[in-house]
Amino acid sequence: MWDQIFSSRMSRMTASEIRELLKLLDQPDIISFAGGIPDPKLFPVKTFQDAFAETLGPDTQDEALQYSASEGYPPLRDWIAGEMAKLGVACDRDNILITSGSQQALDYLGKLMLSPNDTALVSWPTYLGALGAFNAYEPHYDRLQPHSNRAAADYAEVASGKGGQVKFAYASVDFANPTGETIDRAGRESILDMADELNIAVIEDAAYQSLRYTGEAIPPMLALEIARKGHIDACRTIYCGSFSKTLSPGLRVGWVCAAKPVISRLVLMKQASDLHSPSINQIAIHKVAQACFGEHVEKLRKSYKTRLDHMLNALSQHMPEGVTWTNPEGGMFVWLTLPEHLDGAELLAESLRSQRVAFVPGRAFHADGSCGNTIRLNFSQQTEGTIDEGIRRLGQLLRG
Amino acid sequence: MWDQIFSSRMSRMTASEIRELLKLLDQPDIISFAGGIPDPKLFPVKTFQDAFAETLGPDTQDEALQYSASEGYPPLRDWIAGEMAKLGVACDRDNILITSGSQQALDYLGKLMLSPNDTALVSWPTYLGALGAFNAYEPHYDRLQPHSNRAAADYAEVASGKGGQVKFAYASVDFANPTGETIDRAGRESILDMADELNIAVIEDAAYQSLRYTGEAIPPMLALEIARKGHIDACRTIYCGSFSKTLSPGLRVGWVCAAKPVISRLVLMKQASDLHSPSINQIAIHKVAQACFGEHVEKLRKSYKTRLDHMLNALSQHMPEGVTWTNPEGGMFVWLTLPEHLDGAELLAESLRSQRVAFVPGRAFHADGSCGNTIRLNFSQQTEGTIDEGIRRLGQLLRG
Numbered sequence: 001m002w003d004q005i006f007s008s009r010m011s012r013m014t015a016s017e018i019r020e021l022l023k024l025l026d027q028p029d030i031i032s033f034a035g036g037i038p039d040p041k042l043f044p045v046k047t048f049q050d051a052f053a054e055t056l057g058p059d060t061q062d063e064a065l066q067y068s069a070s071e072g073y074p075p076l077r078d079w080i081a082g083e084m085a086k087l088g089v090a091c092d093r094d095n096i097l098i099t100s101g102s103q104q105a106l107d108y109l110g111k112l113m114l115s116p117n118d119t120a121l122v123s124w125p126t127y128l129g130a131l132g133a134f135n136a137y138e139p140h141y142d143r144l145q146p147h148s149n150r151a152a153a154d155y156a157e158v159a160s161g162k163g164g165q166v167k168f169a170y171a172s173v174d175f176a177n178p179t180g181e182t183i184d185r186a187g188r189e190s191i192l193d194m195a196d197e198l199n200i201a202v203i204e205d206a207a208y209q210s211l212r213y214t215g216e217a218i219p220p221m222l223a224l225e226i227a228r229k230g231h232i233d234a235c236r237t238i239y240c241g242s243f244s245k246t247l248s249p250g251l252r253v254g255w256v257c258a259a260k261p262v263i264s265r266l267v268l269m270k271q272a273s274d275l276h277s278p279s280i281n282q283i284a285i286h287k288v289a290q291a292c293f294g295e296h297v298e299k300l301r302k303s304y305k306t307r308l309d310h311m312l313n314a315l316s317q318h319m320p321e322g323v324t325w326t327n328p329e330g331g332m333f334v335w336l337t338l339p340e341h342l343d344g345a346e347l348l349a350e351s352l353r354s355q356r357v358a359f360v361p362g363r364a365f366h367a368d369g370s371c372g373n374t375i376r377l378n379f380s381q382q383t384e385g386t387i388d389e390g391i392r393r394l395g396q397l398l399r400g
Numbered sequence: 401m402w403d404q405i406f407s408s409r410m411s412r413m414t415a416s417e418i419r420e421l422l423k424l425l426d427q428p429d430i431i432s433f434a435g436g437i438p439d440p441k442l443f444p445v446k447t448f449q450d451a452f453a454e455t456l457g458p459d460t461q462d463e464a465l466q467y468s469a470s471e472g473y474p475p476l477r478d479w480i481a482g483e484m485a486k487l488g489v490a491c492d493r494d495n496i497l498i499t500s501g502s503q504q505a506l507d508y509l510g511k512l513m514l515s516p517n518d519t520a521l522v523s524w525p526t527y528l529g530a531l532g533a534f535n536a537y538e539p540h541y542d543r544l545q546p547h548s549n550r551a552a553a554d555y556a557e558v559a560s561g562k563g564g565q566v567k568f569a570y571a572s573v574d575f576a577n578p579t580g581e582t583i584d585r586a587g588r589e590s591i592l593d594m595a596d597e598l599n600i601a602v603i604e605d606a607a608y609q610s611l612r613y614t615g616e617a618i619p620p621m622l623a624l625e626i627a628r629k630g631h632i633d634a635c636r637t638i639y640c641g642s643f644s645k646t647l648s649p650g651l652r653v654g655w656v657c658a659a660k661p662v663i664s665r666l667v668l669m670k671q672a673s674d675l676h677s678p679s680i681n682q683i684a685i686h687k688v689a690q691a692c693f694g695e696h697v698e699k700l701r702k703s704y705k706t707r708l709d710h711m712l713n714a715l716s717q718h719m720p721e722g723v724t725w726t727n728p729e730g731g732m733f734v735w736l737t738l739p740e741h742l743d744g745a746e747l748l749a750e751s752l753r754s755q756r757v758a759f760v761p762g763r764a765f766h767a768d769g770s771c772g773n774t775i776r777l778n779f780s781q782q783t784e785g786t787i788d789e790g791i792r793r794l795g796q797l798l799r800g
Binding site for chain 1: 406415452649
């Protein structure tokens with residue numbers, strides 16, 4: 001019955017095998033590097049307790065429990081505009097839309113730009129959730145490679161051959177999920193060049209932007225484009241930020257910062273899709289951000305840096321020849337490339353059986369289904385001792 | 401630049417003139433019957449204060465601030481399944497998806513079923529937000545008339561002529577926005593008959609279900625269909641519920657109750673679109689619902705009933721001949737039909753100027769843009785005295 005009723009796009013929205021597999025990981029004796037989530041022990045709980053109590057106090061209780069504007073809570077949008085300015089992005093409240101996490105921003109941006117058979121440029125590998133969001137709008141994918149010599153015209157030609165046009169390049173710029181890698185300044189500039197040439201948008205996913213542990217910060221692409229063009233409203237880069245990796249993912253508060261013609265369309269979309277993000281959460285997270293953002297992020301950086309260092313050291317110590325990995329300057333992930341004959345999914349099954357260590361196989365992060373010999377390791381959720389032990393076991397498995 | 405980048409669906413997502421107009425209504429001397437929102441003075445604030453404090457207490461603080469499952473918070477889904485059972489809908493947790501308000505459910509259901517040029521059946525007039533949500537998926541509309549003699553085959557033929565098929569009938573069953581009217585039992589059964597004949601889904605929007613002030617409750621269409629078919633998983637009715645009209649809209653918590661094949665697809669959609677509704681809000685609203693749902697709804701019913709009675713009395717007293725209105729048994733709205741030569745939008749402009757009374761013109765609620773001589777009045781937000789005065793002024797305006 002339902003197959004005749006569902007829309008054509010549903011054929012693109014399928015259950016992830018990984019997700020099904022990871023549901024089996026609840027057993028307490030498993031060391032899991034599979035998640036991609038913050039350590040709950042580091043949540044600023046006391047600050048949230050105070051913020052929610054205050055939000056439900058006399059000054060804002062009505063506003064917190066009532067419907068509110070699709071654009072988002074104005075003081076929070078002002079606060080975010082202030083933070084964006086610190087990153088070189090001069091903007092005001094009207095350049096900011098509050099979304100329910102940056103996942104929602106990705107869904108909206110797919111909806112905003114993709115007609116069926118259009119092309120989205122993404123890196124190989126890329127964030128799985130971006131592919132999930134975009135798939136609903138039935139695009140093709142082509143490979144974004146900031147440092148390649150491939151001509152912009154070639155992208156346009158391939159897209160046209162597939163019955164649409166290139167609509168945007170999606171790039172997770174800092175310590176990307178899944179690789180942990182960062183696009184350097186020259187890479188960012190080259191994406192902007194190509195975007196201008198193709199007249200496409202650039203989606204800058206900055207979910208991990210605050211979590212830099214070493215090295216020097218690189219300006220967001222949106223800042224680089226403002227430097228070229230003089231004003232955010234002349235820019236094609238659409239910046240997606242989030243409080244999920246810094247303060248709390250459970251409140252689902254993220255934002256889009258972009259030119260006003262984009263924000264005004266996204267506001268219509270927000271209104272039609274869920275009216276607005278929860279009023280109470282926006283007021284509360286504004287209070288928490290005001291109370292402790294900088295200081296709390298500093299604390300996270302220290303903790304996660306130690307864990308990253310442990311993981312990189314343990315990898316050096318325990319991995320056999322033929323295994324390579326990225327050297328992230330922040331974020332939550334290290335990405336391993338295994339010898340070509342190995343398959344991450346098969347290795348996971350074996351690892352769960354014999355070593356009780358979990359991770360995410362890398363194939364699903366590739367829009368073309370390539371590179372089965374890769375795996376993603378998360379280091380934000382485990383203590384140093386557990387990281388050492390888990391990587392030791394993984395090395396044992398790989399040395400077979 | 402952007403016009404070449406936006407998707408084709410964006411031509412359907414336009415700013416509502418009404419919304420723009422209503423932005424001008426902030427002036428304190430205006431009596432507004434334009435909103436459609438609960439009276440904040442009736443929010444169970446103390447219960448929310450306690451619930452959020454407890455949610456951020458030791459037992460659930462980690463869970464409240466962390467990522468959670470796309471399906472929703474299991475104890476809340478269990479609680480809702482229990483409430484649905486009281487309405488004649490036997491179901492379990494796996495038949496429930498938590499959404500960010502029932503607006504999100506409408507967006508997801510459009511996305512689930514509508515390919516461009518498919519047809520959605522809606523009443524004339526219907527909920528404006530449903531049209532907004534569905535428009536993104538580029539459907540045509542045909543008119544749902546439960547008591548008409550139009551043959552199912554005729555709907556199919558018209559839809560096929562427009563290049564698609566009928567996918568669902570959307571019906572707001574109790575005290576609908578905007579008319580305040582309820583579909584009687586025979587009307588519900590006839591929609592189910594037609595849906596079976598056409599093999600389409602039925603979207604049952606039950607946002608106002610709890611707010612009945614007089615008359616006898618009618619079983620949800622989903623309950624009537626279960627009575628026919630024996631089990632929810634064999635049913636085509638998709639029930640959309642919400643806490644927005646009962647406990648608080650500011651938390652954005654609603655739900656879908658439907659057959660498992662539908663819920664499992666919606667879970668994939670939820671994961672791709674915003675991962676999950678805020679963890680903290682789901683835990684907190686579960687506590688509030690457990691603490692006071694029945695008792696609080698009883699209190700709302702008493703307050704709103706008084707206001708509805710006042711509005712109906714005032715209309716009888718002040719409206720000139722030629723103006724008719726609905727006689728709602730619940731909800732938040734009364735719907736006026738004016739003499740044919742009058743236009744609701746023009747009347748609003750005049751009313752704001754000379755009488756300082758606001759309401760919503762009715763044309764936008766009609767998928768075909770007809771019936772400009774209608775207006776929607778909200779009675780949930782104003783005190784009895786203000787209702788009397790506002791209707792008196794409106795009568796004066798209409799008597800010219």
